[in-house]
Amino acid sequence: MADNELILTNVTKRFGGLTAVDALSMKVSSGQIYGVIGPNGAGKTTVFNCITGIYKSEEGSVSWRGEEIRGMTPYQIVARGIVRTFQTIRLFSQMSVAENIMSGRHIKSSQGWWHGICPTPGSRRDEKENWMKVGELLEFFNLEEFAATPTMSLPYGHQRRVEMARALAVDPTLLILDEPAAGLNDNETAELVDTIFSIRQKGITVLLIEHDMELVMKVTDYLTVLNFGKKIAEGTPEEIQKNPLVIEAYLGSEDEDDE
Amino acid sequence: MKKLSIVSLLVFLLVMAILPHLLDPRWQTVAVTFLVFSVVALSQDIVLGKAGMFNMGQAMFFGMGAYVTAILNSHFGWPIMATIPVAIIAPVLVGIVLAAPIVHLRGDYLLVVTIGFNIVFVQVLINNLGGVTGGPNGIFGIDPLRLFGFELSSQVAIYYYAFAVLLLTLAIMINLDKSKVGRALHYLREDPLAAESIGINTRLYKIFAFGLGAGIAGLAGSVFATQYSAVSPEAFEFIQSVLFFSIVLVGGSSIPGVLIGVFVMFVLPEIFREFSTWRFFVFGFAMILTMILRPRGIWPATFGKIPKFLIKEPKNGG
Amino acid sequence: METFFQQLANGLTIGSMFALVALGYTMVYGVMRLINFAHGDMVAASAFVGLTVYTQVMGQASSLFAVIAIFMLTAGLMACVGVVLERVAYRPLRTAPRLSAVVSALGASLVIQNGIMLIWGPRMRIFPELVPQHYWHFGGVVISLIQVLILVISLVLMVALYLFIEKTRIGAAVRASSIDQDAARLMGINVNNIIALIFIIGSSLGAIGGLFIGLYYRGITFNMGWQYGLYAFIAAILGGIGNIPGAMLGGMLLGLFSAFISGYVSSTWADAFTFMLLIFILIVRPTGLLGERVAEKV
Numbered sequence: 001m002a003d004n005e006l007i008l009t010n011v012t013k014r015f016g017g018l019t020a021v022d023a024l025s026m027k028v029s030s031g032q033i034y035g036v037i038g039p040n041g042a043g044k045t046t047v048f049n050c051i052t053g054i055y056k057s058e059e060g061s062v063s064w065r066g067e068e069i070r071g072m073t074p075y076q077i078v079a080r081g082i083v084r085t086f087q088t089i090r091l092f093s094q095m096s097v098a099e100n101i102m103s104g105r106h107i108k109s110s111q112g113w114w115h116g117i118c119p120t121p122g123s124r125r126d127e128k129e130n131w132m133k134v135g136e137l138l139e140f141f142n143l144e145e146f147a148a149t150p151t152m153s154l155p156y157g158h159q160r161r162v163e164m165a166r167a168l169a170v171d172p173t174l175l176i177l178d179e180p181a182a183g184l185n186d187n188e189t190a191e192l193v194d195t196i197f198s199i200r201q202k203g204i205t206v207l208l209i210e211h212d213m214e215l216v217m218k219v220t221d222y223l224t225v226l227n228f229g230k231k232i233a234e235g236t237p238e239e240i241q242k243n244p245l246v247i248e249a250y251l252g253s254e255d256e257d258d259e
Numbered sequence: 260m261k262k263l264s265i266v267s268l269l270v271f272l273l274v275m276a277i278l279p280h281l282l283d284p285r286w287q288t289v290a291v292t293f294l295v296f297s298v299v300a301l302s303q304d305i306v307l308g309k310a311g312m313f314n315m316g317q318a319m320f321f322g323m324g325a326y327v328t329a330i331l332n333s334h335f336g337w338p339i340m341a342t343i344p345v346a347i348i349a350p351v352l353v354g355i356v357l358a359a360p361i362v363h364l365r366g367d368y369l370l371v372v373t374i375g376f377n378i379v380f381v382q383v384l385i386n387n388l389g390g391v392t393g394g395p396n397g398i399f400g401i402d403p404l405r406l407f408g409f410e411l412s413s414q415v416a417i418y419y420y421a422f423a424v425l426l427l428t429l430a431i432m433i434n435l436d437k438s439k440v441g442r443a444l445h446y447l448r449e450d451p452l453a454a455e456s457i458g459i460n461t462r463l464y465k466i467f468a469f470g471l472g473a474g475i476a477g478l479a480g481s482v483f484a485t486q487y488s489a490v491s492p493e494a495f496e497f498i499q500s501v502l503f504f505s506i507v508l509v510g511g512s513s514i515p516g517v518l519i520g521v522f523v524m525f526v527l528p529e530i531f532r533e534f535s536t537w538r539f540f541v542f543g544f545a546m547i548l549t550m551i552l553r554p555r556g557i558w559p560a561t562f563g564k565i566p567k568f569l570i571k572e573p574k575n576g577g
Numbered sequence: 578m579e580t581f582f583q584q585l586a587n588g589l590t591i592g593s594m595f596a597l598v599a600l601g602y603t604m605v606y607g608v609m610r611l612i613n614f615a616h617g618d619m620v621a622a623s624a625f626v627g628l629t630v631y632t633q634v635m636g637q638a639s640s641l642f643a644v645i646a647i648f649m650l651t652a653g654l655m656a657c658v659g660v661v662l663e664r665v666a667y668r669p670l671r672t673a674p675r676l677s678a679v680v681s682a683l684g685a686s687l688v689i690q691n692g693i694m695l696i697w698g699p700r701m702r703i704f705p706e707l708v709p710q711h712y713w714h715f716g717g718v719v720i721s722l723i724q725v726l727i728l729v730i731s732l733v734l735m736v737a738l739y740l741f742i743e744k745t746r747i748g749a750a751v752r753a754s755s756i757d758q759d760a761a762r763l764m765g766i767n768v769n770n771i772i773a774l775i776f777i778i779g780s781s782l783g784a785i786g787g788l789f790i791g792l793y794y795r796g797i798t799f800n801m802g803w804q805y806g807l808y809a810f811i812a813a814i815l816g817g818i819g820n821i822p823g824a825m826l827g828g829m830l831l832g833l834f835s836a837f838i839s840g841y842v843s844s845t846w847a848d849a850f851t852f853m854l855l856i857f858i859l860i861v862r863p864t865g866l867l868g869e870r871v872a873e874k875v
Contacts, residue, residue, distance in 0.1 A: 052456060078458030090456075092449035098565040103446050107458035109439045113467055116440035117431050127437065131566045138569065147569040170458060313679070360860055366675070367612050367818075368859055371810060375852030378807075386845050498803075501683060508680045540691035546684025547666045554673035 004030040004065055004173050004205060006051070006082075011060035011070075013046050020046040021057065022229040028174070033196060033206045035216045035237075038226035039249060044209045045087055047226070048178055051207075052084045053077040064174075079107055081173035085163045087182060087209070093152035097162050100151055101137050104169025105130040137165045141195075157188040161195075168199065175199060177208040181215050193219055217241065225249070264515060271518070272426075279418040287414040288486075289529045294421035295483050296503075297521045298428045301514070302475035303503040305432070308512025308560060309441065310468035311448025313366040316373035317503045319380040320350040320473040322495025324480025326384065329398040329490045330391050339404045339485055346481035347474045354473030355466055362465035377497035384492040397491025404485050421482050428475055432514060436564050444468055509549050511556025519557055579717040584840035585833070590724040590793065592832020593731030597786035598809035599816070599824040600738065601779030607755035607819030607870055608768075608775055609671070611678050615662055615685035617806015619655055619780055622689055623787035624704060624797040625697045627651045631705045644707045648788060652781035659780025660773050668769075686802075693799040701798045704791030727789045734782060735825045742821055751775065755819050755870055808835075811855050817865025826866060 006028040013021040021043045028034045036044050049055040051062055053074040062070040069077055083104070091100050109130055115123035138144045141161045146154060151162055160180060167175055180196075181189050189212065196219050200206060210216045216223070217237045225233040225240060227249040233240055240246055275294075279287050303317040324346040331337040331345060361372050387394035403412035404420060411420055435441030446454040447461045455461050484490045506524055510516030523545075528538045549557060598620050605613045630650050635643045666685045670678040711722035742748035753761040754771045762768050790805060791797050812831040816823025831851065838850045858865070 054452070054456070073460075074452075074455040075458045075460045078456065083458070084456055086453070086456075090450050090453035092446050092453065094449060095445060096565055098569050099442065099445075102442060102565075103454065103457050103459070106439060106443060106446075111439040113440050116435045116438040117471070119434055119438065123438065127439075128566070131569060135569050144569075144571045147571065148565060166457060313676075361856065364859055364863065367606075367610075368814065368863075370612070370679075371807070371814065372852070372856055372859065374807065375848075375855060379849040379852055382846070382848055505680055505683055508676050536695065537691075539687045540695060543684040543687030543689075543691065546687070547681045550673065550677040550681040550684070551669045554670065554677040 004081075005063075006174060006205075006207070007061075007063045008047075008051070009061045009063070011047070011050055011057045011062060013043075013050055013055055013057045020229050021050065021226075023060070024224075024226070024229070024231055025060075026224045026231070026234065028205060028207050030205055031200065031203065032221045033200055033208070033219050035220035035223045036207070036209050036226060037211075037213075037216055037223060037240075038232075041228075042226040043229040044226055045178055046229075048084060048176055048207075048209065051077075052082060052176060075107075078170060078172075081170075082176065083167045083170045083172040083174075084176035085160075085167050085178055085180065087178040089156075089159045089163050091151040091159060091162055091166070094150055096148045097143055097151055097154070098131075098134050098138065098147040100162050101134045101165045101169050102130065104166045105133060108133075108169075108171060133169065137169055140168075141165045156183045157185065160184060160188075160192075164195065168204075172204060174205045174207060177206065177210075179209050179211060181210055181212045189215060264513075267515060268429075271515075275422060275425075279415045284414055286529075287418060289526060291414065291418050291421050291486050293521060293526050294418070294425045295479050295486065296525050297518055298421075298425050298479040298482075299476050300503050300506045300510075300517045300521050301428050301432055302472040302479065304507045304512050304514075304517050305435070305444070305475070306468050306472040307504060307507050308517075309435070309448065310444040310465060311366075312362065312465060312468065313370035313504075314373045314469070314472070315370045315500045315504050316375075316377035316380075316497065317472065317476055318495045318497060318499035319373075319377045320354060320476035321480045321483070321499070322380060322384070322490075322492075323350040323353060323473075324477030325484040325490045325495070326392060326398075326480070327477070328481040328484040329401050332401050333398050334391055339402055339481075340406065343478065343481050346477045348477075350473040350477030350480075351470045354469045358466045358469035362462060362469065374497050374500070377495075377500050381492050381496055384495070393491075395492060397489060399489045401484055401488040401490070403488065417482075417486050421486070424478055424482055427478075429514065431471075431475070440464065440467060505546055509546055509556055511553070511559040513556075513558050513560040516556050516558035516560070580840050582715070582718045584836040586718065586720050586724055587840075588833035588836030589829065590727050590832070591836060592829035593728050594786050594789050594793070594805070594828075595809050595812045595832050596735060596825045596828025597731055597782045597789070598805060599812040599828045600735070600821065601783040602806075602810045603813040603816070603819055603821060603824040604751070604755075604775045604779050606813065608751070608758065608772055609667065609678075610675065611667065611682060612810060613667075613779075614679075614682040614806070615666070615689050616779065616783055617804075617809065618686050618689035618693070618802035619658060619662075620783045620787040620790070620805055620809075621797070621799065621802030622658070622693050623651050623655045623784035624791035624801075625693055625702070625799075626654055626784075627788045627791060628697075628702060628704055628797070631707070637705070639705065639707045647707065648785060651788060652784040655784035655787075656777040656781045659776035659783075662780075663772060663776045668772075690800055690802060697799065699799060701796045704795050704797050706795075708792060723792055727793060730785070731789075734785065738778065738782070739822060739825075747771075747774070752870075808851070811851065814855065815858055815865055817867040817869045819870035820865065820867050823865055823867035823870075830866075 008024055008026045010023045010025055011021055012023050024047060036047060038044050050057040053072050056071050061068055064080060064082060069080065110126045111123045138147055143161060143165065151159055181192055184192060193215060196206060220237055223234060223237060223240045224231055225246050232245045232249060233243045278290055282290060299317060299321045306312050306314045327346040327349050328339060328342040331342040332339055357376055361369060364372065384392045385395050403410050411417060443459050443464045446459055447464055451461050502524055506520035507517055510520035528535060601616045602613060605611060627647055630647050631637060635647060662685055666681045667678060670681050708723050708726060713720050742751055750766045750771055753766060754768050758768055808831060812827035813824045815831060816827030834854060835847050835851055838847050
């Protein structure tokens with residue numbers, strides 16, 4: 001328990017004949033902002049899915065605070081303090097912003113199933129406390145005026161913030177962000193940088209995938225670079241920028257991306 | 260909108276509270292039927308409307324409650340009062356056991372499987388399994404409800420009994436929306452993967468919804484058995500489940516919507532009795548038309564049940 | 578052993594009818610991800626339409642020509658009903674929430690079922706004896722001419738459909754539409770036409786299935802559509818929904834299964850066993866025996 005460490009050892013995930021993640025090992029230490037980068041289709045999101053329990057990797061080990069979490073279900077992993085956002089935002093789109101954020105309080109709430117049928121003073125207090133917490137997050141993410149707005153009617157950038165607020169509502173130890181800057185404009189990206197730093201201020205470890213290299217170089221402490229499911233490099237942003245393998249992978253892939 | 264629903268709910272409850280004194284016995288019976296079917300439709304709303312599971316077997320749980328009361332009373336001599344808890348718990352347990360292996364199935368498959376449960380259930384009743392269900396004719400001569408030495412056998416008494424059950428159900432529905440479990444059901448309906456990824460054990464809550472829905476339907480069944488002092492299999496055929504399913508969706512899976520749906524489906528035909536052969540033909544068209552004009556139902560459920568202190572005016576220049 | 582062969586013959590006959598009806602479900606589900614609840618009632622309706630065509634149009638003639646004409650007319654008529662059904666009840670809801678379309682389908686089912694009742698009455702009607710009563714005896718096993726005809730015609734139709742779907746350009750368009758409607762549209766496929774085509778094929782095969790049901794069981798009722806429809810839909814799930822050969826296989830297997838259950842166990846519990854089979858398959862192999870072919874995004 002001493003260290004909030006996430007250690008992946010030889011994680012391999014296959015889809016039929018395709019090896020999406022190939023013997024990946026990496027170590028995220030407590031308090032880091034850790035980046036995973038790589039060209040499209042490199043297997044980054046698959047890695048996240050393996051960590052968060054959406055997929056179960058065929059081989060290897062995913063260890064969190066010394067506990068093996070490979071094979072656990074997503075909600076069990078959330079209960080251990082790891083929570084994520086999605087590359088394609090997945091909000092509860094008909095529900096209000098406040099309700100969306102409230103979903104993150106689910107595992108923190110002390111209510112039992114019977115309280116849904118018959119409330120008690122204790123459950124009312126718990127309800128109130130959790131809504132207060134939602135209020136704080138609304139404020140933190142500057143979403144107060146949208147509290148009652150259904151998320152589907154919000155602009156994209158706001159939806160990203162709601163999704164992060166929802167994840168933070170869990171009071172996570174490790175926050176996993178899957179392309180948090182995708183679809184954001186320059187202003188919003190700048191805000192995002194501040195947000196990520198202030199999340200770290202709260203003592204939360206951040207693991208992120210991002211394509212915006214400027215952002216990655218600015219915020220991360222340490223990086224792993226994937227290509228075709230394999231780790232081709234790891235190191236600090238400065239080291240990675242100089243790594244010839246990385247440059248080749250990116251330049252090679254950009255040609256293909258151009259179409 | 261929110262004020263409107265509260266006011267209309269209060270007016271509705273007030274009217275319902277004095278209604279039996281304004282009606283002749285035939286319409287009192289219709290009114291009781293309305294109450295009982297409203298409870299079943301609301302229980303279906305928990306499973307279908309809130310949790311978003313395509314359950315087309317709710318009449319089975321309704322029937323199970325009715326038969327539990329009937330069997331325990333007529334074969335084992337239990338007083339009706341004592342059968343009520345069993346009429347709730349038995350469907351809950353059956354609901355949990357049946358739901359556990361199937362809740363993960365895709366919507367349409369769940370629908371077919373629950374139809375299957377309903378059909379098998381009716382087959383069990385007709386084939387008189389264990390010699391207690393009375394076969395195709397069902398069970399007659401169920402005792403009236405006795406409470407504190409009073410015999411609640413008049414239609415008015417049964418009306419108030421059913422009304423109390425409806426109030427209980429409404430209270431549960433409203434509490435549910437203000438609780439962790441109720442929200443969990445909404446979340447998993449909207450996006451099961453996102454719900455799971457935010458820490459919600461979706462499977463558990465799906466089973467919970469089934470169990471709760473089954474329990475409420477079972478209670479309604481017990482009232483139904485007491486009302487007619489008889490039960491027979493055809494009242495629980497899966498066509499009834501289809502009707503409850505449609506009522507919830509046509510209504511818009513909100514409380515007023517579901518009540519309107521029950522009224523249209525079960526009370527209107529009593530008013531237009533001479534057209535009874537046309538009933539389903541007309542309803543079929545009405546269902547298609549409603550869905551085309553209002554795909555989310557007549558009175559769609561609204562979200563945003565959040566405490567007032569969170570709702571803030573837009574900031575100036577913000 | 579006699580029971581075995583007798584139930585084998587019966588099962589193949591019932592199975593062919595299930596398969597014909599299942600094709601309509603599976604193709605519609607494949608492209609639209611919708612259980613066309615009205616399909617079963619269309620099948621029931623075609624038996625009644627066949628009855629009326631026989632008495633009113635054909636003047637009760639049952640020559641080979643007349644029988645073929647009855648089949649063609651009924652199938653053609655039901656194909657038109659199918660297209661109208663899709664236009665009226667399903668097309669306006671294609672972008673609506675999925676449950677809305679389900680309710681609309683249930684509504685259409687009620688309309689057709691009760692339409693039959695209003696036109697032909699609530700009582701059971703007897704379907705005409707269009708095919709001579711001819712039996713072959715093999716030991717104790719009896720096989721009728723009707724059974725042979727049903728099996729052979731169904732197989733011919735299914736093989737024809739399979740070849741059409743797998744070997745022609747239009748068939749490829751149908752397959753493309755069931756994998757990804759949007760991509761198919763981008764590739765220049767007119768998905769509306771494909772859906773209309775699916776309803777034409779599905780409804781006319783269903784109509785033939787309905788006429789077979791009339792020929793085989795003789796007694797037809799206005800509400801029989803739900804039962805056959807449900808079985809056929811289960812057959813489609815068993816084979817893997819959206820999968821055309823799957824529906825054929827599923828239909829045949831389900832027919833054999835219910836025949837053997839009635840032959841060896843008991844016919845009163847046939848439904849219960851069928852649903853247990855369905856649940857078992859869905860738990861063990863959720864995508865059906867031959868795998869699903871369903872549009873993932875809607």
